[in-house]
Amino acid sequence: MSETPNSLFAEVIVPLAVEGTFSYIIPEDLMDKVQPGMRVEVEFGKSKKYAAIVHRISNTTTWQKIKPILDVLDEKPILSKKQLQFWEWMSEYYLCSLSDIMQATLPNFFRLSSETLIVKSDIEYQNLQLSDDEFLVLEALDLRNQISIFDAQLILQKKNVIRLIKSMMDMGLLQIMENLKEQKDIPKTKWIRLHSELRNSNQLLNERLNEIQKSENQTRLIINYLQNKKDYSWIRKNELVKKSDVNSTVADALIKKNIFEEIILDKYRYPETEKTISIVTLSQEQEKAKDEIKTSWESHDCCLLHGITGSGKTHIYISLIKETIASGRQVLFLLPEIALTSQLVLRLKKFFPEELLEYHSGVSMNNRAAIWSACLNNHPLIVGARSSVLLPFQNLGLIIVDEEHDASYKQSDPSPRYNARDAAILLAKDHHAKILLGTATPSLESFYNAAQSKYGYVNLSKRFGDSVLPEIKLIPIREATKFNRIKGHFTDDLLDEIKAQLALKKQILVFRNRRGYSPVIQCSNCNWEAQCDQCDIHLTVHKNSHALKCHICGIKKPIPTKCPQCSQNTLRMLGFGTEKIEEELNEFIKDTKIKRFDLDSARGKISQTQILEDFQDGEIQILVGTQMLSKGLDFENVSLVGVLNADQILFYPDFRAQERGFQLLTQLSGRSGRRGQIGQVIIQAHNTQHPVLKEVIQHDYNAFYKREIFEREKFGYPPIVxxxxxxxxxxxxxxxxxxxxxxxxxxxxxxxxxxxxxxxxxxxxxxxxxxxxxxxxxxxxxxxxxxxxxxxxxxxxxxxxxxxxxxxxxxxxxxxx
The missing domain is CATH 3.30.70.600 (Ribosomal protein S10)
Structure with missing residues (x-):
């Protein structure tokens, strides 16, 4: 296409690992249609087509060979001007390409290219009013199950087909191939509640109770339900059966009698809430903290809420969300890992049944695209993981960053290597919104900024209700070993307390920050050790799968029976991980339901949620895990947390090791004793005199901060530099x-x-x-x-x-x- 004096050029971002933007000339018939933030079809390289984002439009270009834009894919922009400016800031601040940000931001639904694989949906198309091209694509899929967009070009004998494919996806006729992978193997959960007839009639309810009074088990089950669910809301069937000490056939009998009704949902989904809670009741301390937050926002857009574990920060969040939504503005609620915070989502849905949308990697591709569109249309409340900060908000009024200290907010690989907490602060500034950082253990950066009056600061130092902070006990491993008071990796003190709490029908968390069975397998004869061929790291022994695994590249090898180097039967395993701890507990404590919670046993969102819900239902008595245990868990029956070998956390070669250690141990401690009871924490360590351990025992964040910031200033580390x-x-x-x-x-x-x-x-x-x-x-x-x-x-x-x-x-x- 030749240039004219009136030519317009679009700088576009392509979904490839390339730097910068690329100029394309806008054909005359598309000049009135192309806008920044829209997707356009372009040819990049040799005959490959991509859906690119228009970054800006100009009437000049420095490019010599200019290709034309082939088509416009959107009727209106899918990215706002503010969002494009946000992308520019991220690119400049984190030294990454706009293409990296585009690929991290846009759901696959929007990133169409020649290589995109498409499949036919379940919709019957034979009787629909479709064009010849649409019929040809669908008939090809009947024969081949899946085709690429490039295949569609060949079938239709047309160069530009992305717009057609996009239109068919909008109609629900086509899906991207990845959708099917996400829809497989989703476990189900059964929920029950009082039947609708009985919820609306106390007289009828009393009659039914009289009918079943001869059955002790059925009566116990229904009374247990009424005591736990005074609002007649849904409860997991397994949870109620467990609490009532009956089997599931008792619940089934009540369902047949129309006393209960049942629904079956995907494991990580929740029933719709009919009765919403319109009023948030705050304690005197919470009301005071909320007022202080709002006062701080008068002079600072960002406020740090430093509330100890169990202080009820969520109630304050809910109250502020309600006020923001009532003012007509959007709210973003950021969580470090959405899969581990299903309880919080369930609580929020009681207050915001229609307003709340979840956005994270566990959401299907079609739903992600739908949430994107909803966000463009001012949907009031988005709850999600770090990628949620990249959604196209139009009128953002409040951002809440819960557990702001959590390292999961930082993306390390691939690019863009951004911190969602820091990016959220800039996003709030762009929208003239307020931001609240909440945590029991502030990052040194946030606390330092508050101390420098860059952020507002509010302290919530009392637990909600009758709860008190747990008692923390330090057990010296050397001393226990010296006096033969240790069994495997458990001191007698910890093992005795575990047995005592189990006798009281309580639940226990056991923490070991290393997965696998053993981190090293070594020959005692020639000192051979199993190393990864591709990485400079030991292969970890995974006994359950009888494999040696590299935790970086994923390579697997069988566990050798004798030394590969000297052929002697002198192999030994050094160190221990969660798999070894699970084995020891099963040996020391018989007839106890024990489960691991780490990346091996719970790699995906579904498996993580399943384990947590089983623990919530009482089906697991002891949960053994890595640092995943410290994130977003709130279980009323946990009375003991055991920490094995705490020294490993504190002596990692990283300037933040002590900060991470204090945060992790404090957060773990906060899982114990959440509902009025006094919880216990037992920490096993070699160096029990370490200052971090003393500060954790005393629940003294200020002492920790003063000591740590002194060292950062002395040696020149963030937040000083x-x-x-x-x-x-x-x-x-x-x-x-x-x-x-x-x-x-x-x-x-x-x-x-x-x-x-x-x-x-x-x-x-x-x-x-x-x-x-x-x-x-x-x-x-x-x-x-x-x-x-x-x-x-x-x-x-x-x-x-x-x-x-x-x-x-x-x-x-x-x-x-």
């Missing part, structure tokens, strides 16, 4: 060393002693590539930080242009913590 991490990877070690020396030399010439490294990282070989890392420590000077980021871009681009280093992988991580 800004940190940028650069990692270089290459399959050839000599090439990598040359490149990293050259890269660091270029940086050091401009930044001097601010550069640390290059050096081997903790894991120096990853998936077959060797790695070197370097850090940049920068004073909090915006001009210096901006110049450094520009310098990093320039050096990275130039080094990748060298033939010797073009296969080098450069990873830049801004705020790598």
């Amino acid at each position: 800004r940190l940028i991490r650069i990692e270089l990877r290459h399959r050839n070690i000599d090439t990598l060393i040359q490149a990293s020396d050259h890269y660091s030399g270029r940086l050091r010439a401009k930044l001097g002693k601010r550069i640390l490294g290059p050096a081997e990282p903790t894991v120096s070989k990853i998936k077959g590539s060797y790695a070197r890392e370097m850090y940049i420590k920068l004073e909090k000077n915006q001009d210096l930080i901006l110049k450094t980021k520009i310098l990093l871009k320039e050096i990275s681009q130039r080094i990748l242009q060298e033939d010797t280093w073009k296969s080098l992988r450069i990873i830049i991580d801004v705020d790598p913590y």
Whole structure:
């Protein structure tokens, strides 16, 4: 297409791993249709078509060979101007491409390309009024089950088919292939409640109760229900049966008699709430904290709510959400891991049955696209994980970041390597919204910002109701070993307390921050150890699956019966993980229902939710897990938390090890004794004099903060300085060393002693590539930080242009913590 003086050009973002935007000329017949934020069909490379996002429109371009836009896919923008500006900020701040952000942001439903695989839905199409092209695509799918969009081009003998495919998806005729993978193997949950006839008539209810009074089990079950569900709401069938100490046939009999009604839902979905709670009742302390938050917002857009575990922060959140929605504005409620907070979603749905939408990786692709559209149309409340911060809000009034300290808010891989908490603060600023950071254990950055009066600060230091903080006891492992008061990895004190709590029909959490059976398998004769061929890391023993696994690249090998090097039967397992702990507990405590909760036993959202719901229902008595145990759990029957080998958390080679350790141990402690009872926490450690352990026992965050911030100031670590991490990877070690020396030399010439490294990282070989890392420590000077980021871009681009280093992988991580 030739250019004219009136030509317009669109800079578009393509869904590929490429830097920058690309210019396309807008044909005259599309000039009135193309707008920033819309998807357009473009050809990129040799004959491949993509749905690209229009970033901006101009009447000039520096590009020489310009291709035309082939079609416009949207009637109105799917991205707002504010969101495009937010993308620009993320790209500049986190040194990532707009394409990276596009792929992280848009649901697959919107990212169509020649390679996209499509399948036919269950809709019968034969009697529908469809075009010839639509019939041809559907008939092809009848024959081949799945085709790519490129296949559709060949079938129809047309170059531009993405608009047609998009239209057929909107009609529900087609789906993207990945949808089917997400719909398989979803377990179900049975819910029961009082039958609708009885909910509306006390007289009829009394008559039915009289009819079943001869059956002790049925009477006990219905009375238990009425005591637990005074509002006649839904309850999991298993939970009620367990609490009533009867079997499921008793509930089935009451269903047949129309005393209960039953529904069956996907395991992670919840019944619709008919009776909503319109009034949020706050305690005097909560009301005071809420007023202080609103007062702080008069001078600060961001407020840190520092509330101890069990203080009732959620009630304050709910009250503020109600006020924001009533004012006509949207609310974003961010959670670190949505799969672990199903209880919270269930609580929120009682207050916001129609307003609440969940957004996270466990939501199906079609639903993600629907939520995207709802957000564009001012849907009032979105609850989700970190990716929710990338949704297209139109009128955001409030963002709540719950457990703001949690490391899960930071995305480490792939790019964009953003922190959702920090991005949310900028997003709130763009929308002139307020933001509330809530936690029992603030990150040092947030508490430091509050201390510097950059954020508002509100303290909630009393637990809600009659609950009190748990009693924490330290057990020295060396002393227990010396006096033979240890069995396996459990001291007698911990084991005796576990048995005592089980006798009281209580539940227990046991924490070990290492999964698998044993982290090392070694030969005592020749010192051979099982190492990953692709990574610089030991292979972990997984006894249940009889495999050695690499926790980085995922490679699996069978566990050898004798040493592969000296052929002797002298192999031994060193260290222990959650699998070993589960085995020991089953050996020491018979006839007890024990379950693991780690990435091996609960990798996906469905399996995680299933384990937590089984624990909630009382089907699991002891839950053994990793740090996943500390996130968003609220179980009324947990009376004891046991922590094994706490030293490992505190001596990890990371400047944040003690901060993470304090947060983790405090959060774990908060799981115990949540409903009036005094909970117990037993921590086993070698160094019981460690200051962090003392501060955890005393529940003294302020003492921890003062000591830790002193060390950060002394040695120059965040939040005192800004940190940028650069990692270089290459399959050839000599090439990598040359490149990293050259890269660091270029940086050091401009930044001097601010550069640390290059050096081997903790894991120096990853998936077959060797790695070197370097850090940049920068004073909090915006001009210096901006110049450094520009310098990093320039050096990275130039080094990748060298033939010797073009296969080098450069990873830049801004705020790598």
